[in-house]
Amino acid sequence: MNGASPNPQRVLIRVENLSKNFGKLQVLRDITESIHEGEVVSIIGPSGSGKSTFLRCLNLLERPSSGRVIFEDVDLSGRHVNVDKHRQKIGMVFQLFNVFPHLTVKQNITLAPTLEKKLPKDEADRRAEELLTRVGLSDKRDEYPGRLSGGQKQRLAIVRALAMEPDVILFDEPTSALDPEMVGEVLDVIKDLAETGMTIVIVTHEMGFAREVSDRVLFMDEGRIAEQGSPDDIFKNAQNPRTIEFLSKVL
Amino acid sequence: MLHQIAALWAKYSYVFLQGLGGTMWYSLISVAFAVFFGTILAVMRLSRFKPFEWLVDGYLWIIRGTPILLQLYFFWLGVPKLLNLQIPEDVCIITALIVNASAYVCEVIRAGIQAVDYGQTEAAKSLGLSDFNAMTRIILPQAIKNILPALGNEFIVMVKQTSLASVFFLPELMTAQKTVQSATFLPLPAMIIAGLIYLFVTTVLTFGLQFFERMLHKSERSVA
Ligand SMILES: Nc1ncnc2c1ncn2[C@@H]1O[C@H](COP(=O)(O)OP(=O)(O)OP(=O)(O)O)[C@@H](O)[C@H]1O
Ligand SMILES: [Mg+2]
Numbered sequence: 493m494n495g496a497s498p499n500p501q502r503v504l505i506r507v508e509n510l511s512k513n514f515g516k517l518q519v520l521r522d523i524t525e526s527i528h529e530g531e532v533v534s535i536i537g538p539s540g541s542g543k544s545t546f547l548r549c550l551n552l553l554e555r556p557s558s559g560r561v562i563f564e565d566v567d568l569s570g571r572h573v574n575v576d577k578h579r580q581k582i583g584m585v586f587q588l589f590n591v592f593p594h595l596t597v598k599q600n601i602t603l604a605p606t607l608e609k610k611l612p613k614d615e616a617d618r619r620a621e622e623l624l625t626r627v628g629l630s631d632k633r634d635e636y637p638g639r640l641s642g643g644q645k646q647r648l649a650i651v652r653a654l655a656m657e658p659d660v661i662l663f664d665e666p667t668s669a670l671d672p673e674m675v676g677e678v679l680d681v682i683k684d685l686a687e688t689g690m691t692i693v694i695v696t697h698e699m700g701f702a703r704e705v706s707d708r709v710l711f712m713d714e715g716r717i718a719e720q721g722s723p724d725d726i727f728k729n730a731q732n733p734r735t736i737e738f739l740s741k742v743l
Numbered sequence: 744m745l746h747q748i749a750a751l752w753a754k755y756s757y758v759f760l761q762g763l764g765g766t767m768w769y770s771l772i773s774v775a776f777a778v779f780f781g782t783i784l785a786v787m788r789l790s791r792f793k794p795f796e797w798l799v800d801g802y803l804w805i806i807r808g809t810p811i812l813l814q815l816y817f818f819w820l821g822v823p824k825l826l827n828l829q830i831p832e833d834v835c836i837i838t839a840l841i842v843n844a845s846a847y848v849c850e851v852i853r854a855g856i857q858a859v860d861y862g863q864t865e866a867a868k869s870l871g872l873s874d875f876n877a878m879t880r881i882i883l884p885q886a887i888k889n890i891l892p893a894l895g896n897e898f899i900v901m902v903k904q905t906s907l908a909s910v911f912f913l914p915e916l917m918t919a920q921k922t923v924q925s926a927t928f929l930p931l932p933a934m935i936i937a938g939l940i941y942l943f944v945t946t947v948l949t950f951g952l953q954f955f956e957r958m959l960h961k962s963e964r965s966v967a
Binding site for chain 1: 860862863865866868869870871872873874876880881884885
């Protein structure tokens with residue numbers, strides 16, 4: 493974000509006619525959608541509807557079978573595109589944290605910026621300290637992740653992504669693997685992040701959270717975005733019978 | 744018999760020990776080079792570049808599907824003929840041992856890499872790390888815990904396997920044993936001494952390895 497206020501007119505990620513198959517199984521069906529700068533978009537929907545796959549196509553962790561993913565005017569799915577370079581600007585936080593167990597908390601954060609952005613070590617350390625303070629982990633800086641609780645690991649994973657100064661962060665069910673008492677601390681960090689104007693796309697089963705922080709909610713069903721709208725549109729006034737059925741089960 | 748063994752040892756211990764030195768040297772150098780080449784092969788095999796995959800699979804197929812003695816003969820006799828070169832015999836044999844061991848080490852390393860949670864690769868990629876940095880900074884450092892014990896086993900196998908070099912009269916323990924046999928016409932005591940030395944070395948190595956593995960697990964418990 494670099495401090496500049498987001499421009500909600502600007503399309504950050506544009507998905508065009510995205511389809512994805514795993515063998516014969518079609519998981520995403522011709523999805524066209526845009527994510528704007530500064531937007532917080534929640535994706536909800538039944539298990540197996542393709543939410544994770546859609547999210548993972550946004551940073552090309554899954555290669556689209558057809559269609560395009562355009563990030564900041566570059567077609568990531570095109571040939572001869574250095575995807576690694578663009579991924580530096582698309583953070584991702586996983587359900588199972590995926591922190592690096594062989595590196596200390598601080599090294600988890602400084603590794604990518606020093607390696608890939610050639611940030612000087614002392615500058616990277618200073619920024620890591622700042623980020624750790626921000627999420628209440630500064631006393632853990634020299635611990636290995638094995639000593640952290642699930643909630644602490646996930647907060648670490650979030651600041652590890654932030655250290656690359658991404659323009660958008662993708663969250664795939666960031667609280668699903670957490671003990672209930674730790675869900676709040678992670679959601680609070682994401683909420684704070686949303687308030688700074690960070691662009692966020694989050695797959696979540698936390699309906700209260702989606703309702704509270706999202707600008708827009710996408711309901712996915714059978715590989716399509718079956719319905720979308722403001723939190724009120726979806727949670728109070730859903731039109732699609734599938735959305736209504738899904739919400740009646742989870743709310 | 745015991746008396747003969749003791750007498751033989753008293754007189755020829757230096758021959759046996761020199762032989763042992765040769766055995767250890769061949770084993771060390773073969774495994775060291777095999778680790779280097781095996782790592783490259785494993786990474787090639789795991790890259791999603793098909794020609795590399797086929798190349799490594801073909802190599803593994805040949806090495807694991809033919810007897811090592813045939814491979815040694817091939818490098819001892821065949822390769823110098825093919826290249827029309829005079830190659831020192833020990834170079835031929837060591838090369839063959841390396842080529843053979845690389846195949847097995849490749850499999851050890853590949854298994855070690857594959858045992859690392861795929862989420863680690865995804866996290867590295869999502870941060871924008873290049874394939875090379877993801878492999879060298881994230882995956883290999885974690886794979887090493889799975890790989891090192893298996894490499895230790897590979898070394899123990901190699902200590903025994905270098906005995907095949909005696910077919911070509913290279914200076915190692917089996918050859919030393921043959922030398923003593925023909926000098927003394929006492930085949931059984933010579934064999935027993937060689938056998939005891941092999942047993943001693945492999946036992947010490949096995950215990951050392953077990954100790955080392957326990958240490959690794961301990962550090963893992965406190966870290967991971
Ligand atoms: N790598 C893969 N290979 C084969 N099939 C896959 C793969 N990844 C996902 N699928 C299948 O694609 C479908 C959609 O999966 P996806 O993970 O996107 O669903 P989801 O909406 O995230 O579900 P959940 O809420 O359970 O996380 C599922 O049927 C799943 O089994
Ligand atoms: Mg999912």
